[in-house]
Amino acid sequence: MVQRIILSALVLLLLFSQPAASADFEVGMAAYNAKDYRAAFSEWKPLAEQGHAEAQFNLGILYAEGQGVAADKKEGIRWWRKAAELGNVDSQIYLGAMYYDGLDLAKDYPRSYMWFKIAADSGDQQASNLRRVVADFMTSAQKTKARRLVQECRAKNFKGC
Numbered sequence: 001m002v003q004r005i006i007l008s009a010l011v012l013l014l015l016f017s018q019p020a021a022s023a024d025f026e027v028g029m030a031a032y033n034a035k036d037y038r039a040a041f042s043e044w045k046p047l048a049e050q051g052h053a054e055a056q057f058n059l060g061i062l063y064a065e066g067q068g069v070a071a072d073k074k075e076g077i078r079w080w081r082k083a084a085e086l087g088n089v090d091s092q093i094y095l096g097a098m099y100y101d102g103l104d105l106a107k108d109y110p111r112s113y114m115w116f117k118i119a120a121d122s123g124d125q126q127a128s129n130l131r132r133v134v135a136d137f138m139t140s141a142q143k144t145k146a147r148r149l150v151q152e153c154r155a156k157n158f159k160g161c
Contacts, residue, residue, distance in 0.1 A: 025055055032058070037068025048079060056083035057091045073104045084115065085158040092119035093127050100134055109138045113146035114153060114161065 028043030041062050047055035056079045062068050064076030077098070083091035096115035099108045113134045119127030135143065153161035 025052065028055070028058070037062060039068075041068040048082070051086065053083045053086035053088040053091070056080070056086070057088050057094075060091065060094070077104060081161075084118075085161070087122070087158065089119045089122050089124050089127065092116075092122075093124070093130070096127070096130060096134070100130075109134055110142050110146040110149055111161075113138065113143075114149040117146070117150050118153065118158070 024043050024047055028040045028047075031037075031039035031043060041059070044052075044055040044058050044062075048059045060076040060079035060083065062076075063072045063079060065071065077095075080091040080094050084095055092115045095105075096112045096119065097103075098105045099112035099115065101107070113131055116127045116131035116134060120131050138146065149161070
């Protein structure tokens with residue numbers, strides 16, 4: 001009987017926590033759109049810490065641009081990595097672009113290709129186009145490395161890629 005009560009309580013908690021998280025995210029979006037970046041940060045930070053991929057992506061933007069927080073590109077990249085690991089396509093594209101351009105991350109065409117390929121496999125057409133652009137600059141050895149990185153990243157469920 002006690003187990004049933006505990007299970008019921010957990011189910012209710014899960015059911016009602018998701019809409020609250022969604023509502024907090026939307027409050028953050030409204031604040032961001034109103035250029036109240038500190039308020040957006042306050043709404044998104046707890047969600048990001050709980051594993052909300054969109055909030056993580058948005059925190060990356062706030063840190064990278066210095067909106068509502070001190071500019072910190074490394075912290076922005078850290079949040080984009082977390083979101084990318086959770087399958088956030090926008091973060092995967094950002095990381096791919098950063099590796100391609102060598103902005104804030106060392107230029108690395110195989111890693112750029114890897115992130116674009118992973119995002120493209122989620123159905124993102126922009127990522128698919130960018131993957132092809134990167135491939136045009138790669139040697140055959142880099143392409144082989146990129147394919148290996150994609151396989152390794154998938155095998156690790158995108159953790160530590």
